[in-house]
Amino acid sequence: MKKYSAIRFCLCLNLLFLSGCWDRKELNDRAIWLATGWDVAETGEIEISGQIVIPANVQTQGGSGGASQQGFFTISSRGKNVSDALQNMQTKLPREAFFGQRRVVFLGEEFAKRGLKEYFDVNQRASDVSLRSDLFVVKGGKAKDLLTVPNPMEKSPAVTSLKEHRQSGGRGDTAYLNFLIAANLDGIRPSVPVMEMSSSIEGEKGGKVDSPNPKVVQLAGVTVFNRNLKMLGYLNNEENRDLLWVMGLLKKMTISTPQSKGGSSINLTKIDCKIEPIFSQKNDQVSFKVILKGAGALQESNSGLDFEYSENLKLLNKKFEKVAEKQVQRTIEKVQKEYGQDIFGFGEAIHRKHPIRWKTLKDNWDQTFPKTKISVTAQIKIKRIGMEGPSVLFKDSEIKK
Amino acid sequence: MFKTRKRKLSQKMKTTTALPPDVQRKQLTPDLKTNEQILKDLFINCSDFTSRPIYVNGELKILLFYIEGLTDTKTLDITVLKPLIFQGLPDGLNKVGTLGQMIEQELFAATPVKKAPEMEKVVNSILKGGLAVLIDGEAQALILEMGGAEQRNVEEPGTEVAIRGPRDSFTESLRTNTSLIRKRIRSTRLKLESLTVGELSQTDIIIAYIEGIAPNTLIQEVRERLKRIEIDGVLESEFIEEFIEDVPFTPFPQIQNTERPDIVTANLLEGRVAILVDNTPFVLIIPMTFWNGFQAVEDYYERFMYTSFIRFIRFIMFNTAMYLPSIYVALTTYHPKLIPTTLLISVAAAREGVPFPAIIEALIMEVVFEGLREAGIRLPKAVGSAVSIVGALVIGQAAVQAGIVSAPMVIVVATTGIASFAIPRYNLGTALRMVRFPMLLLAGIFGLYGIVIGFIALIIHLVNLRSFGVPYFTPIAPQIPTDIKDVLMRSPRWTNRFGPLFTFGRNKQRIPPGQVPGPQKGGRKS
Structure with a gap:
């Protein structure tokens, strides 16, 4: 009995190194995904777009000087449903997409009108997706276009819209949860906040990011959804x-x-x-x-x-x-x-x-x-x-x- | 089977002692020449062994034996040689019985004189720095304790520094050390029991305790464990510690050591037992609990609120030192979802281009840090600063700029390093630094799950430890609410009326009640 204890201990030690590590993934191998956009493609398929951080560009230490590079980029692809679209997307993404930090979901107007019921299950089923997200409908446009609009103050449009929503006294990152609750209850219908593209100076057309009057995203009211999670219209x-x-x-x-x-x-x-x-x-x-x-x-x-x-x-x-x-x-x-x-x-x-x-x-x-x-x-x-x-x-x- | 054989072997080998067995039992003879011969044979080839013959009326009557260097020659000259040689023998040799009696009573009566008829005792006394006076016609020697071996002065403690508090520390001399304690407790209840350990070294060891406060069972246990030790030499109190501690296979110390007499005194007053070992300034204190590791001496010399705050900081630091690198590794490799977005992006930005996985990175940095620390201690003082400069440059600056290590990892390792030194007891800090590595491996393999497993295993281990029968986590794990007052915080002295329950009991109080300072109730009475 005692004779084998050393061997057993060694075997147990092996167990440590043989198992366990399977889901280890360094930060360098992850693409940090901040926001998702949902659109309807011309073909009628689903188009998923994502905003991904470029870590090398957000480095704050060491005076880089000169023109600051963008800290994010937008990527999109089509598919039958989300998983299909993501699989297609991975072919042009060198790192594995990591959804744990996704805080904002944008819905293209057309997609919202088509209805969410048949597409949105993936957001709840995946274990690494946070329910504490903000949810927006993009007024009169596509989500993927909005995802390309940076803000001079923040690192990415996702953070911008999240903060704008919070600062204006709205529901902030509970919007998605509110939506889910409303979708499940009989006595309340979902309402989703709205974002639209605008310019920093009212009445003039917005220019580039580093111009004095850049394009910005702006909170623009709320939408009304019906029992079948289809968008009906806007409130200001x-x-x-x-x-x-x-x-x-x-x-x-x-x-x-x-x-x-x-x-x-x-x-x-x-x-x-x-x-x-x-x-x-x-x-x-x-x-x-x-x-x-x-x-x-x-x-x-x-x-x-x-x-x-x-x-x-x-x-x-x-x-x-x-x-x-x-x-x-x-x-x-x-x-x-x-x-x-x-x-x-x-x-x-x-x-x-x-x-x-x-x-x-x-x-x-x-x-x-x-x-x-x-x-x-x-x-x-x-x-x-x-x-x-x-x-x-x-x-x-x-x-x- | 092997065990029994080993035991037999050890019994055979046990007979190595300081003296040959035939001398051990020998008595002194009245013949001076024979005695001289025996001693000279024993101390053959001992160049520091000195004899000084004194002639009376042209006849060899008295022989002085001592070890040069261990005996103070100045005292020897004044108290022994001068009266013997200059005054000569007082008149009336026949009035007082023998020569020996007369010398003892009339010549150097001032110094403590012992009589020893056994050869063994004479030899041992000489080896301890005594002066042996052999007189013709006497079957016993007079032993004079002269003292006077080279010793260091009482200096400031080197390892336990305090801003406020006494500045003296123990030295290598046992007598000095006991005097430092006696100076603080002027009571006959302070007992200093002496015994000798070490077949060759014959090291003096003193068990110090306060009678009536320290539990008798504890004292008895200490005595028994000390008596069991069979060793050739004791060079430091750690030699003793290793023989008497409860659980040897643990990184955590179960016996406290200190070089400050005030710490020893405070612990004696709380009913603990101290073991003083000759030739080392480090005194052992028994029993030790885990929480003793968080008590610095200054805690009791500063205002209690500040102390409570600092203790809280120390607990945070302890956990930082134990878990911070592991948590960093676990979060970045397994659970990036748990990191706030902006922080994650900064960390990811810093990690961009780092070739190693976080766990390897952490291990490299931790090992380098431990190496630096070790080098800093061992190197000669003149080179020490060079090491720290190079270390800071290599680790802090160059490694990050070269993209081998990420900046957050440097911050984590540096914080951990500082935190591990914020624990007042150095040997608890070393335990901490060791346990950190398995914790790091667990985090690298299992993530937060591994850290939790490690934490549970560690707690189970710690709770199972005992120090002379006292559970290591007292008073938290066997919970003693009244004792927590001096563990998680330090309550004001007048509220802390009892010592720790496990040594003190509850029928003795240290401080009588009703001493809360404040204005007199009902106004001043004239």
């Missing part, structure tokens, strides 16, 4: 914010009152929303009460109001509330009328509070939702008034106390 940026507010995902937002009678703005940072389903006594008709909540700092007030007096603050609070109510009400009505898809998640509100009633409602929610009455109330609170009470631009006599 303002409507996107309203949508996110109602969904409870919004992180920051600025509301401005009309300029005509002393326009003022508030920057909301504490934002919340409550949806209350109400069933009428008579015919079991459902209606909703949306309570928007927000608090933040006063940004500007071009009027003679002195905010060291609380009546004036209340007055302004009311004004903001009115603007917000009107704005959100309009957006909800637009969605109800134009698309008839419950992207806000009103159905889910019923589902949570009246699960039994929801069972009868859920099957024809798409028909019920457009006809549902929804009322919006806002509760806005100015927390800080800034550095001055009344505006300094107004004389003492003009100030309302």
Whole structure:
């Protein structure tokens, strides 16, 4: 028994070196894939494009000087489905594509309209693909074109769109997860943020990266998807914010009152929303009460109001509330009328509070939702008034106390 | 079968001792000449063995024997030779019994005098630096402890430096060392038991403990383990350590060593036992736990908050030194998904063009670093700086620029190196540096899974270690909540009322309660 222990130990040691290493892959052998683009090719096949880091070009140490080289490149290929396309792509990619760091998915407009249901399984099945991704539809264009647009501040378009989305108070890298959740629930329809190509100076055509007015990618609202994961149409940026507010995902937002009678703005940072389903006594008709909540700092007030007096603050609070109510009400009505898809998640509100009633409602929610009455109330609170009470631009006599 | 044969062999060989067996049992004779002859035969060819004859009334009456260099000749001249030669024998030789008695009582009564009738004792005393006085007509020798062998002064400790705290450290002289401890504990309860180990070296060893605090079982165990040692010579306390430790096959030290008397004293007060060995400044402290490795001497001389913070840093450093290279290798080769995107891109950019896999790269760098460290210690001081400059240039600069090693790997290895030196006990640090290599291999083969396996194996090993019966992870693994106060942090001294449970027990307290400083309650009473 004891005689063989040394031999056994050696055999075990061999096991260490014989197994184990099979999935070892050095960073030099991996192509770090940052973003994926999905398009429909002219032939009707799927076209997959990827944004891949060129590590040698992003080296930050040692003053390279001169013109900086691009830190990424875009590659694309066609196929019956994703796996087929990727296999075709590998023939022109010297390293194995590594999807673990893929943070952004772009969908070409045409592809989004065609529907995602038959193609998207690969994203969940692969173990190395992160669910914490951002998801965008490219407005009026192809994903592969957008993937070639660099940003002068960031290393790659993927990082750019991710950061733009986060900075503007949107859902950031939970967009893909949100999409999956919505695709799986009956009471909410998916909505996907939109990116479009634009230029850094408004109204002029964008030039090259190192020109003063380069081409940039810009957040451009949100799209509405239906039950079959087909894209129906767009909402603009303002409507996107309203949508996110109602969904409870919004992180920051600025509301401005009309300029005509002393326009003022508030920057909301504490934002919340409550949806209350109400069933009428008579015919079991459902209606909703949306309570928007927000608090933040006063940004500007071009009027003679002195905010060291609380009546004036209340007055302004009311004004903001009115603007917000009107704005959100309009957006909800637009969605109800134009698309008839419950992207806000009103159905889910019923589902949570009246699960039994929801069972009868859920099957024809798409028909019920457009006809549902929804009322919006806002509760806005100015927390800080800034550095001055009344505006300094107004004389003492003009100030309302 | 082999074992029994080995045992028989060793029993046969056991008889090598310092003295021939016939001398061992011999008594001194009243005849001075015979005694002289025996001693001279024993010390034949020992050029440092000196005898000094003294004549009384023209007759050879007294012989002094000593080893030159071990005995202080100045003291010898003043205390022995001067009174003997100049004063001569006081009158009335017949009044006081014998010559020996008279010399002992009237001439050098000031120095400690022992009487030895056995030849063995005489020889041993001479070898230890004593002066043997043989007198005609006496069947016993007078032994005078003179001391005076060459020794180093008490200097600043070389290995355990502190910004605040006493500056003295142990020396090679056992007596000096015991005096440094005795100076700190002026109590009769401080016991210094002496014994000798080493057939040839006859090295003095002292077991130090405080009676009533150190558990008797522990003292008894130390005594027994020390008595079991059979060795020809003891040159350093590590010789002893290897014979008495609980688990030999482990990189982790189970006995603490220090050259600072204040550390020894503090440990004695906590009920531990110290073993002082002659001819080395390093004193062993028993038992040691894993957490002792994280306690620096200055922890107890600085404010407790700062100490707690620094201890926390040390734990981080320990884990950094143990796992950082492995985690780096595992993440970059197996789990790049776990690295934040921007960091991954920078790492990938730095690794671009590096020809080796990360694991090989890490191994090369770690080996080179260990080599540099070793060279830095061994080289003469004058060359040492050259090594560090060349090392820094070769590893830090040239290797990266040549594209052989990536810059992040240099950072990782350098951080690891620094971290491994942040552990106060040097021998725990060495254990750490050794264990790092298998961990690195596991990471290179299995990724994070391998690191987890290695971590679990290491913890199981550590928890299984014992130091004189005390579990190595006390007070964390057998959890003793009150003792954690001085392990993961250092609580203020007035809260730390008891010593460690495993040595101290709970019926003795070190500090009485109610000593929290602050304004007097209810105002000052006049």
